[in-house]
Every structure is written in structure tokens, then in C-alpha cells.
Amino acid sequence: xxxxxxxxxxxxxxxxxxxxxxxxxxxxxxxxxxxxxxxxxxxxxxxxxxxxxxxxxxxxxxxxxxxxxxxxxxxxxxxxxxxxxxxxxxxxxxxxxxxxxxxxxxxxxxxxxxxxxxxxxxxxxxxxxxxxxxxxxxxxxxxxxxxxxxxxxxxxxxxxxxxxxxxxxxxx
Amino acid sequence: xxxxxxxxxxxxxxxxxxxxxxxxxxxxxxxxxxxxxxxxxxxxxxxxxxxxxxxxxxxxxxxxxxxxxxxxxxxxxxxxxxxxxxxxxxxxxxxxxxxxxxxxxxxxxxxxxxxxxxxxxxxxxxxxxxxxxxxxxxxxxxxxxxxxxxxxxxxxxxxxxxxxxxxxxxxxxxxxxxxxxxxxxxxxxxxxxxxxxxxxxxxxxxxxxxxxxxxxxxxxxxxxxxxxxxxxxxxxxxxxxxxxxxxxxxxxxxxxxxxxxxxxxxxxxxxxxxxxxxxxxxxx
Amino acid sequence: xxxxxxxxxxxxxxxxxxxxxxxxxxxxxxxxxxxxxxxxxxxxxxxxxxxxxxxxxxxxxxxxxxxxxxxxxxxxxxxxxxxxxxxxxxxxxxxxxxxxxxxxxxxxxxxxxxxxxxxxxxxxxxxxxxxxxxxxxxxxxxxxxxxxxxxxxxxxxxxxxxxxxxxxxxxxxxxxxxxxxxxxxxxxxxxxxxxxxxxxxxxxxxxxxxxxxxxxxxxxxxxxxxxxxxxxxxxxxxxxxxxxxxxxxxxxxxxxxxxxxxxxxxxxxxxxxxxxxxxxxxxxxxxxxxxxxxxxxxxxxxxxxxxxxxxxxxxxxxxxxxxxxxxxxxxxxxxxxxxxxxxxxxxxxxxxxxxxxxxxxxxxxxxxxxxxxxxxxxxxxxxxxxxxxxxxxxxxxxxxxxxxxxxxxxxxxxxxxxxxxxxxxxxxxxxxxxxxxxxx
Numbered sequence: 001x002x003x004x005x006x007x008x009x010x011x012x013x014x015x016x017x018x019x020x021x022x023x024x025x026x027x028x029x030x031x032x033x034x035x036x037x038x039x040x041x042x043x044x045x046x047x048x049x050x051x052x053x054x055x056x057x058x059x060x061x062x063x064x065x066x067x068x069x070x071x072x073x074x075x076x077x078x079x080x081x082x083x084x085x086x087x088x089x090x091x092x093x094x095x096x097x098x099x100x101x102x103x104x105x106x107x108x109x110x111x112x113x114x115x116x117x118x119x120x121x122x123x124x125x126x127x128x129x130x131x132x133x134x135x136x137x138x139x140x141x142x143x144x145x146x147x148x149x150x151x152x153x154x155x156x157x158x159x160x161x162x163x164x165x166x167x168x169x170x171x172x
Numbered sequence: 173x174x175x176x177x178x179x180x181x182x183x184x185x186x187x188x189x190x191x192x193x194x195x196x197x198x199x200x201x202x203x204x205x206x207x208x209x210x211x212x213x214x215x216x217x218x219x220x221x222x223x224x225x226x227x228x229x230x231x232x233x234x235x236x237x238x239x240x241x242x243x244x245x246x247x248x249x250x251x252x253x254x255x256x257x258x259x260x261x262x263x264x265x266x267x268x269x270x271x272x273x274x275x276x277x278x279x280x281x282x283x284x285x286x287x288x289x290x291x292x293x294x295x296x297x298x299x300x301x302x303x304x305x306x307x308x309x310x311x312x313x314x315x316x317x318x319x320x321x322x323x324x325x326x327x328x329x330x331x332x333x334x335x336x337x338x339x340x341x342x343x344x345x346x347x348x349x350x351x352x353x354x355x356x357x358x359x360x361x362x363x364x365x366x367x368x369x370x371x372x373x374x375x376x377x378x379x380x381x382x383x384x385x386x387x388x389x390x391x392x393x394x395x396x397x398x399x400x401x402x403x404x405x406x407x408x409x410x411x412x413x414x415x416x417x418x419x420x421x422x423x424x425x426x427x428x429x430x431x432x433x434x435x436x437x438x439x440x441x442x443x444x445x446x447x448x449x450x451x452x453x454x455x456x
Numbered sequence: 457x458x459x460x461x462x463x464x465x466x467x468x469x470x471x472x473x474x475x476x477x478x479x480x481x482x483x484x485x486x487x488x489x490x491x492x493x494x495x496x497x498x499x500x501x502x503x504x505x506x507x508x509x510x511x512x513x514x515x516x517x518x519x520x521x522x523x524x525x526x527x528x529x530x531x532x533x534x535x536x537x538x539x540x541x542x543x544x545x546x547x548x549x550x551x552x553x554x555x556x557x558x559x560x561x562x563x564x565x566x567x568x569x570x571x572x573x574x575x576x577x578x579x580x581x582x583x584x585x586x587x588x589x590x591x592x593x594x595x596x597x598x599x600x601x602x603x604x605x606x607x608x609x610x611x612x613x614x615x616x617x618x619x620x621x622x623x624x625x626x627x628x629x630x631x632x633x634x635x636x637x638x639x640x641x642x643x644x645x646x647x648x649x650x651x652x653x654x655x656x657x658x659x660x661x662x663x664x665x666x667x668x669x670x671x672x673x674x675x676x677x678x679x680x681x682x683x684x685x686x687x688x689x690x691x692x693x694x695x696x697x698x699x700x701x702x703x704x705x706x707x708x709x710x711x712x713x714x715x716x717x718x719x720x721x722x723x724x725x726x727x728x729x730x731x732x733x734x735x736x737x738x739x740x741x742x743x744x745x746x747x748x749x750x751x752x753x754x755x756x757x758x759x760x761x762x763x764x765x766x767x768x769x770x771x772x773x774x775x776x777x778x779x780x781x782x783x784x785x786x787x788x789x790x791x792x793x794x795x796x797x798x799x800x801x802x803x804x805x806x807x808x809x810x811x812x813x814x815x816x817x818x819x820x821x822x823x824x825x826x827x828x829x830x831x832x833x834x835x836x837x838x839x840x841x842x843x844x845x846x847x848x849x850x851x852x853x854x855x856x857x858x859x860x861x862x863x864x865x866x867x868x869x870x871x872x873x874x875x876x877x878x879x880x881x882x883x884x885x886x887x888x889x890x891x892x893x894x895x896x
Contacts, residue, residue: 031545044295429718
């Protein structure tokens with residue numbers, strides 16, 4: 001029989017084996033988790049391009065982006081002025097109108113059509129602020145889609161978008 | 173008893189020599205005059221070849237054969253014909269966007285509700301040439317041209333089979349073989365031609381009759397990289413492209429395999445050492 | 457739970473609190489310290505390998521079910537377009553699941569061969585063996601239904617052929633088949649219910665595996681000598697001795713698994729399954745997956761449909777009744793050289809049946825030779841080779857096993873499973889007085 005086993009050496013190989021095993025399990029776990037992330041076909045429709053030339057002054061359209069509704073509103077100068085006038089009014093989620101539009105394209109307001117209270121789609125030209133009114137629980141938004149009255153906590157959400165032409169936007 | 177056995181055996185022997193081999197499905201052995209870059213365990217696709225193959229598919233095959241499982245963005249995926257490391261998201265790859273725009277896909281006009289056609293985006297799939305399988309059959313003499321997305325995986329021999337079949341299409345019929353109207357003889361299409369053959373039964377030609385006319389001729393396609401477009405070259409390139417279409421993850425799979433095999437061999441070694449350490453000085 | 461009293465002593469305060477309320481840590485500790493015969497060889501690691509395989513199938517299966525569409529129109533696309541191309545690592549998880557099923561059967565066949573060779577099925581372990589047979593049956597049902605799910609040509613037509621077998625039963629055959637199909641043929645309703653049952657059965661398997669391990673721990677493990685454990689000195693605690701050995705065996709097994717998954721993912725499949733199911737077009741050769749081929753060969757060997765179905769059931773049934781067919785007083789084939797010979801021939805017969813199952817029934821064994829036709833088939837045909845191999849298969853269980861157990865003269869069986877090696881008596885090198893068992 002050999003002499004008593006060296007305890008240091010005995011433990012070392014088991015520690016290495018355990019560490020390698022844990023590394024292996026982590027490497028296996030990643031694909032099993034990542035498969036739940038959005039798949040390539042979902043990511044392919046992550047962006048939507050839209051040509052706003054058809055939207056006349058004072059008109060609004062609802063387009064679909066990532067399977068959700070988005071308001072694209074072509075605001076009149078009167079509407080823009082009214083929104084600007086309220087920039088410093090007391091509100092739950094203060095924001096200036098300028099911060100909610102793109103420079104040089106102030107007449108275009110692009111917001112998610114989902115009330116920030118519980119997700120219903122608000123209707124336009126209702127309520128005291130000239131903007132949107134949510135029929136579910138009475139939240140009211142102004143002409144910059146800022147929450148002015150009612151239970152909703154935040155302004156209508158601005159999606160990530162950019163102008164890729166004089167009237168074309170890419171959302172997402 | 174033994175005598176009866178002997179009699180039976182000799183009768184069997186005589187019968188064996190007289191009766192010809194049973195008619196069965198036959199096929200010529202697949203051609204091996206092409207080197208396929210992806211065949212070995214570590215072999216990868218040749219991207220330039222895939223581009224040439226895509227051109228052959230687009231200009232020759234797509235007239236009749238759909239590619240329903242492949243989206244334009246897949247052409248820009250890693251391992252694909254137009255993969256560009258500068259555009260890890262193939263939807264932003266300008267080459268892909270340009271290819272897609274050339275195609276028209278069915279859509280609905282949201283204002284009027286009419287069925288319209290719009291230019292494809294990278295997210296769309298290749299449009300099939302026929303509206304449905306019945307139209308495909310009607311336009312091709314009763315035989316619908318198969319979808320090509322998984323063709324290389326759905327045939328024994330994969331790319332090699334497709335190459336052999338396509339270059340063998342229209343082979344001159346050996347003496348005694350009558351080719352039915354509207355069909356072409358192909359020794360690489362598995363089948364039984366004995367009912368069309370008059371001659372030595374032991375020399376029945378292998379293969380079958382295919383409804384597709386020989387699809388390739390020299391210079392049918394002009395390759396952007398200047399490679400001479402012989403039938404052999406076109407066939408090899410489109411076969412490689414179809415192999416990619418049926419197995420787009422091959423490169424990722426083989427590369428991952430290398431890391432996994434190395435890890436497992438080392439890990440097995442470590443575990444073996446651990447096992448020997450624990451069982452040291454223990455009788456068993 | 458077994459005749460092995462628990463030696464666990466709760467250590468920490470939490471353990472002392474938990475133990476009288478729910479002794480789950482005691483349960484685990486008892487499993488780990490279970491006295492296991494010290495002479496178990498690598499054939500005994502397949503149980504652990506099988507547990508690993510079941511875990512892999514369940515985890516990969518649940519993940520695949522997140523993306524699978526069990527409808528006739530959507531199934532093929534959800535697998536070939538969604539999982540194989542779009543889902544992150546979908547191709548890998550699918551390949552693990554499909555090849556994992558084959559690996560599961562490789563392991564179960566080696567596990568069964570071990571049980572047959574060492575007589576592990578003999579008293580008092582008959583229930584352990586029966587539970588194993590039940591697991592095997594559930595595995596075959598699960599695998600059969602799983603193969604239908606991708607809805608390829610082979611999925612559809614394999615399902616059609618096998619479910620049609622139930623029509624062979626007189627009187628109840630047709631209504632039973634309609635009940636299974638949920639229609640007039642294999643169609644959407646069939647696919648949907650196969651998906652539901654395929655998701656369910658692995659958990660039933662897991663429960664029976666629990667019973668299987670419980671049934672093992674009552675008498676304790678058998679061992680290669682077939683001689684029962686006589687004292688503590690014959691055993692070693694399961695952990696760390698056999699946990700590390702099982703882990704090493706699993707790691708080597710994973711190497712084989714990885715070769716298939718990464719370098720030959722479709723080698724064990726059929727190319728026809730890459731084509732979407734078409735009820736109007738039958739593939740040239742309909743074959744089940746490799747692990748079902750021997751039974752397929754037995755089924756086809758018999759000209760009458762109902763008798764063929766009964767022969768198929770009987771072939772599996774032979775395993776169930778084996779403990780009562782074997783009359784030998786000696787457990788392990790290590791000491792039964794004559795029986796071992798017949799066993800090897802039985803393995804060859806099973807392999808031959810497997811090969812026959814993959815061939816066309818009128819395929820020739822020796823090319824170019826035509827012999828007399830007997831019961832519809834040429835003697836030089838795959839069907840006759842299946843018939844001969846099937847006859848041997850049944851004869852092995854029903855004739856050879858009972859008779860040989862009584863007539864055979866076995867080799868002398870050692871008194872105990874372990875004889876300690878004498879350590880350095882003067883002038884004698886260690887290992888000189890090793891145990892008398894020959895390796896086998």
C-alpha cells in the first residue's frame with residue numbers, strides 16, 4: 001500500500017472537478033434560458049417604417065408597431081401653441097412639449113396609444129385639455145399627450161423613433 | 173432425409189441461376205467529382221460559392237421551386253451567402269434590403285381592404301412561384317416541383333445527390349430504353365425503368381424518368397466573381413446553396429461541437445482522476 | 457422503507473428543527489450513505505446514465521413545448537421554421553431532444569443486458585425488474601408519440617401503420633382505432649392528443665423510476681457475483697464511491713451524445729421526415745426509429761395481422777415473465793457458461809431482428825440467390841431471417857431458460873462477493889491472493 005494520501009492533493013482534484021462541473025452546467029443553462037428571448041423572426045419586425053405624407057394637417061392615424069397601436073398626429077399650429085402654453089402648468093409627469101417631439105418636426109407627435117394607467121386606448125378630441133380621454137377610468141391627456149387629470153401616472157410613452165426622410169419615420 | 177436435403181439444395185441452386193434478380197428501385201452511385209467544402213466534421217460553407225449558388229437558384233430554379241422556410245434576412249445570417257460582420261443584424265444589411273426589394277409579396281391595403289402586392293422587406297419569406305400545390309401541379313404536367321428549403325436534408329446524399337441528379341438530368345437513353353413523352357432519363361433519380369426497357373434483363377438501366385427538363389446549360393447564369401459558368405460549376409454551386417438552405421446552422425453547430433468535445437474530454441479526464449483518488453486503497 | 461436503518465444525525469439547528477417535521481434531509485443522507493456492494497463494475501453505471509437521460513429529455517422537452525404548435529397545419533413549420541431556424545439555440549435544443557431519445561434507448565438496452573447477464577431480475581428483486589419493464593414500455597410509448605410530433609412523412613405514416621394495428625383485434629378493433637385516432641385516420645385530433653400524452657408520460661416514467669429505486673433499496677443492489685451482501689465489509693457508501701463513478705460514466709456517455717448532436721444530428725433519423733406529412737403520398741419505405749426495429753421485424757414476420765400484433769406484445773411480455781421462467785439457482789452468467797452462450801446468440805438474434813426491421817420484407821439476404829418460397833416468402837428473404845430470429849427469441853425465453861436452469865452444471869460460486877486482498881505478507885506481492893472471481 002502507498003503511504004497515506006496527501007490531503008491537499010486529494011481535495012484539489014475534487015475542487016477542480018466540481019468547478020468544471022459548475023462551469024459546464026452554466027454553459028448548458030444559457031441556451032435553455034436564451035431560447036425564451038425574442039426569436040429572429042420577432043426581432044425582424046422590431047422596426048416599422050411609416051410614410052406620414054398621407055396624414056393631413058389636424059389628422060391622426062393609428063399604426064401598428066410591434067403589434068401595439070401607435071398614434072401619429074399631424075398637429076396644427078394652434079394645437080402646438082396650446083401645448084406649449086401649458087409647459088409650466090402643474091402636472092404629474094412634467095415635460096416640455098419640445099422634449100416630446102423631434103426638432104424641426106414639431107408638428108408630428110408620435111406616442112404609444114396605450115393609457116399608462118391600465119392600457120386602454122384613449123380617444124381624441126375629448127376632455128378638458130383638447131387632447132385624449134381614456135374611456136376606461138377617465139384619464140385625460142393634453143395636446144402633447146401629457147397626463148393632466150385622472151389616475152394615469154405617466155404621459156403617453158414616446159417610442160424610439162427617427163426621421164429617415166422628410167416625411168418617413170422609422171419606429172423602433 | 174439427407175438425400176431429400178441434397179435434392180432441395182440442388183434445385184435451389186438451379187432456380188437461383190435461372191431466375192433474374194427481382195426488379196427493384198435502383199439508382200446510380202452518386203458522383204464524387206466535386207469537393208464539397210462543408211463535408212468534413214470541421215468543414216464550413218464557402219461564402220462566395222453560396223452567393224453564386226443563390227444566383228443560380230434565383231435565376232433558374234425559383235421559376236418553379238419555392239423556398240418557403242427561408243426569409244431574406246436569413247441570407248445575411250452568420251454562415252449565409254451575404255453575411256457581413258459589419259451588420260450583425262441582417263435586417264440592416266443593405267445588400268439584404270436590396271435583394272428583398274426586388275420581390276413582391278402579397279399584402280392587404282389597410283385603407284381599402286384590397287389584396288395588393290408590395291415590395292418585400294428583410295422580414296419576409298421567399299415568395300412561392302405558384303399560389304398553391306394544385307397550381308404547381310397544373311403548370312408542371314401533374315408533378316409539383318418540391319420546395320427546396322429542406323431538399324438537401326430530405327434526400328440521401330444531400331448536396332451530392334442534388335448535384336448528381338441535376339447534371340444527370342437528360343442523360344442519353346441506353347439502347348433499348350424508351351423514354352415516355354414529356355419526361356427525361358436520369359440515372360440518379362431512384363426508380364424502376366424495367367417496364368420501359370427491352371433488352372438483357374441483367375443490364376436494365378438504373379434510375380428513373382424525371383419530369384423536370386435539364387435545367388442548366390453553360391453560361392445560363394453569369395457569376396459576379398467571374399467564375400466560368402459551366403453546367404458542372406452551376407450545379408455544384410446551387411447544390412451548396414441548397415445545402416446551406418437546409419442546414420443554415422451548420423457552421424455554428426460544428427464550431428460549438430469543438431468546444432463541447434474538448435470540454436467533455438478534459439472533464440472526463442478530471443472526473444476519472446477524482447474517481448481514482450476516491451477509490452485509492454479501497455478493495456473492490 | 458428498507459432493512460437499512462438510518463444513520464443520519466442532524467447537524468445544524470435548522471436540520472434538528474426540520475427532521476422531526478419532514479425528514480427530507482435524512483432521506484437524502486440515507487440515499488447517499490446507502491451500503492452498496494463494492495464490486496460493481498461499469499455495467500452498473502447505466503442506471504445513473506438513464507436518470508441523466510430522463511432529465512435531459514424532460515428539460516429539453518419542456519423548452520421545445522414553448523415553441524411547438526400541435527396542429528396539422530402548424531406543427532412542421534413550428535419545428536422546421538421556428539425551432540430549427542429562428543428560436544435562439546432552437547436547433548441545439550431540438551437536436552439534444554431527438555438524439556437524446558436515441559441515447560436513452562442505447563442506455564436502456566445496455567442496462568437491460570446487464571440485468572439479464574447478472575441475473576438481477578431474480579428473487580428477491582422481481583418487482584424491481586417488473587417496474588423496469590413498465591418503464592421500458594412507457595419509454596417506447598413516449599418515443600413513438602414523440603416521433604409523430606414533427607409531422608413529417610415518417611411521423612405521419614409510422615403513426616398510421618402502428619395505430620392501424622389495433623384494428624386487428626376482433627369486434628373491438630375498428631371502434632378502438634377510431635377512438636385512438638379521433639377521426640377516420642391519423643389527423644389533427646390524433647396529433648393533439650399525442651402531444652398531450654407525450655408531455656404527460658415522462659412524468660409517469662419519473663414516478664415509476666422513483667418506485668424502481670425504492671424497490672432497489674429494499675434488498676439492496678445485486679452485484680456481478682450474484683452472491684448477496686453478507687456484511688458491512690462487502691459494501692461501500694454510495695457517496696462518494698458510486699456518485700463519482702456514475703458521474704464519470706455520464707461524462708463519457710456525453711461524449712458519444714455530443715458526437716451525434718454536433719457532427720451527425722440526422723444520422724439516426726430518416727430523410728423522409730424532412731418532408732411535411734402528406735396523407736396522399738406514401739413513402740417508399742416506412743420504418744420506425746432504430747430502437748423499435750426488432751419489434752417491427754417480429755410484427756412483420758407473421759403473415760396474420762392479429763397474430764403479428766400478439767407476437768409483438770408477447771416479445772415485450774417475455775421480459776415481464778422472465779423471473780419466473782429462470783429456474784437456475786445461480787444468478788450470474790459469470791458462473792453459467794452454457795447459458796451465456798445461448799445469451800450471446802440471443803443478442804445476435806436481436807441485432808438481426810433490428811437489421812431486418814430496417815429492410816424491405818422481400819429483400820434478399822444473399823444477393824442474387826433465389827430459393828424456394830415458403831409461407832409467401834423466399835427462404836433467402838429478410839422475412840425468413842426475421843422468422844428464424846424471432847423463433848429463437850421466443851425459444852430463448854420459453855424453452856432454453858427454464859430447461860437450462862435445471863440441467864446446467866454451473867461453475868463454483870464464491871462464498872462472498874468480496875475477498876480482501878492480503879496486504880504485504882512477507883515475500884508475497886500485494887494482489888497475489890485476490891478474489892477468485894474471473895472477470896466477466
